[in-house]
Amino acid sequence: MLCTFSRVVGNKQWLFETHSSRVIHGSVTGLRCIHARATEFLQNNNQDWTDSQKTIREAITKICSRFPEEYWVIRDETKEFPHELHKALAQDGWLGICMPTKYGGSNLGIAEAAVMMQTISESGGGMTAASSVHMNIFGLEPVVKFGTHEQKQQWLVPLIAGKEKACFGVTEPNTGLDTLRLQSYARRDGDHYVLSGQKIWISTAQNAQKILILVRTTPLNEVKKPSHGLSLFYTDIDPSVVEITEIPKMGRAAVDSNSLFFDNWRVPAWHLIGQENEGFKMILHGMNAERILIAAEALGLGYAALRRAAIYANERRVFGQLIGKNQAIQHPLADSWMKLEAARLVVYHAARLYDQGHTGGEYANAAKYLAAEAAFESCERAILVHGGMGYAREYHVERYLREVFIPRIAPVSRDMICNYIGERILGLPKSY
DSSP: OEEEEEEEETTEEEEEEEETTEEEEEEEOTTOOOOOOTTSTTOOOOTTSOHHHHHHHHHHHHHHTTSOHHHHHHHHHHTOOOHHHHHHHHHTTGGGTTSOGGGTOOOOOHHHHHHHHHHHIIIIIHHHHHHTTHHHHHTTHHHHHHSOHHHHHHHHHHHHTTSOOEEEEOOOTTTTTOGGGOOOEEEEETTEEEEEEEEEEEETTTTOSEEEEEEESSOGGGSSSTTSSEEEEEEEOOTTTEEEEEOOOSSOTTSOEEEEEEEEEEEEGGGBOSSTTBHHHHHHHHHHHHHHHHHHHHHHHHHHHHHHHHHHHTTOEETTEEGGGSHHHHHHHHHHHHHHHHHHHHHHHHHHHHHTTOOOOHHHHHHHHHHHHHHHHHHHHHHHHHGGGGGSGGGSHHHHHHHHHHHHHSSSOHHHHHHHHHHHTTOOOOOO
């Protein structure tokens, strides 16, 4: 595959032409910077990325290169959790990319973590690969910010080392996005809390040993505001009292989604994070981070689809010419690249603001919305470019399309994001 990339050597910018990994031509181009072609596998030439982000991109690329598309096809067919990827990332310390160094983490920002998650998804693993480690990156932010030293030592160290996996329990079947009205309840009983209730769409619960779970500790009719009276726990999943039922679904088969039912589940009181009844404030600290990360994962999937579509359009001949010569093929792909790049700039702008301490959700929400929409369109177009073969599993793009619905739906819907922007930015009346 012929591609170009640029590097600074001395005080000059060089433009290289390569075939696969072999440099076949190099020439001085002054200071002109050339963006790597979208057909290049995990290109690392975004001019707006910092040296730290580029270093992470290179390191994660090396790991992901050991897990080709065929690996993910098999995992999708067998519905087996990608333990090998999880282990590989843990061995090199990447599961703690945003965690404190004293517990084994790297103490880097969401801007670096977003590069990591985009790369994992973009390698061809898509939402399956990203979801297998997604919880590690942002999920225990409440523990990092509000946990005691003893809690952090006992919980963060094995998670970062890859010895334990965690899941996140918030959504319930009767409340959906209306988190403040969740019905799962915990009552204090001596040195324990007793939990009863249900959760749904809990990813990785079949493979996790721990759960970060939000439940109500004060009845809704006894609090001044619905956001009060919720408490957050990080505890062991006890299979003797927690019934875990996997949900058959459209895509991402290798990473399980589940419904949970529990009654009289005794949880040690010291597993409470922070103060009782203050749980909702704590999970807010992770919400913007999650939106940014899932936006980055969506970007990766969109770029992967675009890469496959562009390569196919340069190889497939119909009526005596390459289909990529037809503007009906070329223009939609060009449009998708521009939309993905526009979304990418918003994603990394949101990440920088988050790392600088900005607490507003406008850019995190916008990033998630724009990236999910651009990725969906890219995946759809990739199938159409492939024609009938786009429907075949061997070309992978049908798997991409099945998975790209996830960032459009979770962790918050497109409509709720528009509601947020309408109310908070445009000053329009609340619509729900």
